[in-house]
């Protein structure tokens with residue numbers, strides 16, 4: 001990662017954090033500390049920004065962040081069955097990343113798309129009206 005572009009730049013902490021997370025899918029603490037040294041910035045400042053924004057995580061994430069909704073509308077329309085088939089076929093467990101580093105599952109309370117229930121989001125894309133078969137098909141088509 002080239003960090004020279006951040007030298008002598010002002011107010012770049014957010015951009016830097018987005019850059020790291022965009023490349024790694026999470027922000028490794030050791031890498032961030034190394035960058036702080038290279039850019040000669042206090043760790044406390046950048047960690048302050050990191051912890052302020054919920055979009056950032058220091059937990060390792062898979063290539064695909066799967067947010068599976070289990071809010072009321074999705075639960076009633078079969079989110080549990082979707083979760084069960086993904087657990088069985090791909091070994092997904094809430095809050096965990098699969099051993100192959102492909103998937104991280106996060107169960108969420110609502111994705112704000114209840115009219116599409118049951119819903120999941122993979123990285124930035126929404127998938128609605130899920131059935132276990134449809135979910136498997138979506139996963140199969142991921143590169």
Ligand code: FES
Nearest residue numbers: 069071074111114
């Ligand atoms: S309850 Fe699932 S999107 Fe709202």
